[in-house]
Amino acid sequence: MIALRLIPTVLRQVIRHRTRTILTAAGVAVAMFLFITVQSLQHGVRQATEVTAGDTTLIVYRENRFCPATSRLPESYAPRIARLPGVASVTPMKVVVNNCRASLDVVTFRGVPADDVAPMAAKWRILAGSLEDWHKRSDSALIGQRMAERRRLTPGMSFDAAGVTVSVAGIIASDEPQDQNVAYVHLPFLQQATASGAGLGVVTQFNVRVDDPAKLRDTAAAIDELFRTDQDPTTTRPEKAFVAQVGADVVEIVGFARYLGWGCLAAVLALVANAIVLGVQDRVKEHAVLQTLGFRGGLIARMIIAEGIVLGVLGGVAGTAFAAAFLAWGRFSLSTEGLSIHVSPDVGTSLVGLAIAAGVGVVAGLVPAVQAGRREIAQSFRAV
């Protein structure tokens, strides 16, 4: 683009026009912060709702029910589902939430049979406490990392939510979004602890693992067919499709927020463009001097664009770093109906943000750069 030996001159222009640079970069940073946050939300939605080729988990829910409080299925369905071809395992699960609406701080209890925890634990990392401690007490809970950090929970503590009091036995980390924001408790304990839970023998859902991802849809259809004429018919969906269905409102809102993200980018574009236009207007004479010294118009244009890129990247780095720090610190999870969508920064989003910030610098600088490059020297001197 420009010779390496000219880069220090470009950087000096950026650094030594301090006020302009700070104001412009701060504006870009704020906009990039919003953009990265919105994009991270989108990323969280995609992670939680997009079915991938390797997914093997189905959720069996009560037909026409969309909230854990109203989905009630007999626990006795479990062995019948397990007998279907292609089913690897069935985990009956009772779900209790302290808030059925969308919120950033929902506590979700998942009651599971003690025997089913061992295979689930294969994909967890125990960060504190132990599985053994969980088995020792009937009111113990294994807490997802995000919930533990948000509520500052450590093993040995007890906490209360939705009328359920549990003792923390361990903190778990998992790559599965839905494991990070829950408290796993003993199924019978949860069935008895909640008044609205209809007592022992009733669960909210079954988590079914199939032995082959290709059989996901067929197995789901077979499960629903099995209970079609029962008193409690079912609707079975892949886990992520289930999240997308149950959290449709949130997904829609997050989808709308995408436009806000693009709005932020447009604001960045206008801001950087304005800063560059003003800078170029201010330096008409300076550019004429450079041309007099032998700088070609195209070179001056490229130097102006390079300034735009530096301004964009400076603000982009600051905004992205701030967003990453804020999201990492906040450990935000958007939860609805006991399902969580995590808002976490990822490298891909950050890199895209930085690339866009640099791109915005190019686009914003393009018109003033071309104008400056084409200006006649003598005319420029006459104009100032």
Next chain:
Amino acid sequence: MTTNLLIQCRGLTKSYRKGDSTITPLQKLDLDVNAGDFLALMGPSGSGKTTLLNLIAGIDSPTGGELRIGGQDIAKLSRSRLADWRSDNVGYIFQLYNLVPVLTAYENVELPLLLHRMSRRDRHERVSTALQLVGIADRHDHYPRQLSGGQEQRVAIARAIVTDPRIIVADEPTGDLDASSAVAIMDLLTRLCEELGKTLVMVTHDARCADRARRTLHLEKGQLVEPGRLGLMEGAAA
């Protein structure tokens, strides 16, 4: 004589439109300048001095006639080739110095060298030499706002000579300076011409500055005024 000829203008004309009218600051001007010459251009405002200077410096293009410098018709060069030509052949000294305000004296002088392929060390050597030559080396890390007018003009002269150009053009180089600074700057320009053999074309309103030149030409209404006629005009004015 012709072997030493550096600048040759034949029927040089410059005109441009301003609103509905056409302005012609230079009209069919003929001029020869030898290499190593120190030429002063004088004349009233609007007589075409700066226009002629800008044409010689290659920062403006004639609308008619021929302008050969070192045998090359620079009017026929494209914009980018003309920029390269300026970089190699011309050093320009402005009345108001026109230093880049966010760059130090050193960085201002270094600017023209950034267009040439040379090592950082060579650049440093040339910038240091130029700054020493104009007597401002001790102010190399000062910004223009930290320098006096005379010091700024010295930096501007160092910037003009750092690429070792064949021609130095100066547009009222002492116009914004006090008397003692003006004398010092004129001493410096005279040295450039006498000791380094530079060809110097200078526009000035100051007769004392013009006296330092080897040759003084007067322009009026875009044309050179013959010495005899000038004498008559001066007599009439007196």
